[in-house]
Amino acid sequence: MTRKSVLVARAVFPDIVARLREHFDVDDNPADVIYTKAQLIERLRGKQGAFTTGSERIDAEVLDANPQLEAVCNMAVGYNNLDIEACSARGVLATNTPEVLTETTADFSFALMMAAARRIAESEHFLRRGEWTRWSYDMFTGSDVHGATLGILGMGRIGQAIARRGALGFGMKVIYHNRSRLAPEQEAPLGARWVDKPTLLREADHLVLVLPYSAESHHAIGAAELALMKSSATLTNIARGGIVDDAALAAALAEHRIAAAGLDVFEGEPSVHPALLALSNVVLTPHIASATVATRHAMASLAADNLIAALTGGVAPTPINAARLRPR
Numbered sequence: 001m002t003r004k005s006v007l008v009a010r011a012v013f014p015d016i017v018a019r020l021r022e023h024f025d026v027d028d029n030p031a032d033v034i035y036t037k038a039q040l041i042e043r044l045r046g047k048q049g050a051f052t053t054g055s056e057r058i059d060a061e062v063l064d065a066n067p068q069l070e071a072v073c074n075m076a077v078g079y080n081n082l083d084i085e086a087c088s089a090r091g092v093l094a095t096n097t098p099e100v101l102t103e104t105t106a107d108f109s110f111a112l113m114m115a116a117a118r119r120i121a122e123s124e125h126f127l128r129r130g131e132w133t134r135w136s137y138d139m140f141t142g143s144d145v146h147g148a149t150l151g152i153l154g155m156g157r158i159g160q161a162i163a164r165r166g167a168l169g170f171g172m173k174v175i176y177h178n179r180s181r182l183a184p185e186q187e188a189p190l191g192a193r194w195v196d197k198p199t200l201l202r203e204a205d206h207l208v209l210v211l212p213y214s215a216e217s218h219h220a221i222g223a224a225e226l227a228l229m230k231s232s233a234t235l236t237n238i239a240r241g242g243i244v245d246d247a248a249l250a251a252a253l254a255e256h257r258i259a260a261a262g263l264d265v266f267e268g269e270p271s272v273h274p275a276l277l278a279l280s281n282v283v284l285t286p287h288i289a290s291a292t293v294a295t296r297h298a299m300a301s302l303a304a305d306n307l308i309a310a311l312t313g314g315v316a317p318t319p320i321n322a323a324r325l326r327p328r
């Protein structure tokens, strides 16, 4: 059997690239160049497999220019950068990396939520500016996380891991909204209650967004939704940019219609809406919810497992479209 070729589209752990080299001819990207679409199409020439991250868009145009492509393995749980319908129609297997990042991203949602609620970034900047000269009773007073109502929009694996932390670790009352309700036996240990979206927005003290990005979830939180929230509430987004209307959020924060926000993802990232950058009641991080060494390595390893299985006649462990794949 002739050796297959794969593109590793971004820089990743050297041991992962080395493992791929045991099976394939590998074109990797240690300089970590972000390929334009034309460069991506060119780089994929003659390759049967692609190891991608959220920064590569694989659409019909890329696939049609590379009909030899058999598998696209994304190092991310979210896959809005992949046109799954286009992949399925061309018999291209797409895979993602669920499970391995669940607990790490759930941890990070709490880090952001607590930083927003307890004004950690804002007060740290104040201290560094040398403005801390005395104690005062209301200096950087925020809102409690323990015992508060945690609202979760999107209740997949990560949403459930966040609920578990809230209920068991912080004694929070957990409400959630999701298209599909959890079974009562899943809700019970989380103490979680399904509510409709307006109720979620009205009742949450701390709202966390963990739903996948799609045409339906675009601007799921805009001016109208923000208007329903408590003025003391915080909003945390670890899901995807575009789920929140960033301009509307910046306006709500500036007018203190909600208290604070913690954002790890942005519309048009790595650009960040300038109005958000100008505000002190928002904590901004550069899409790092899954960024622990162990978790990023586990993600890369799972993406490699998928690629190796897909191109060597095995069964990819975490396929997205295996059931919908058109035979090649």
Ligand code: 8YV
Pocket (backbone or CB within 6 Å): 052, 053, 054, 055, 075, 076, 077, 078, 079, 101, 287, 289, 290
């Ligand atoms: C990734 C993520 O770091 O898994 C996801 O969906 O958003 C992050 O964990 C990012 O997408 C890079 O691939």
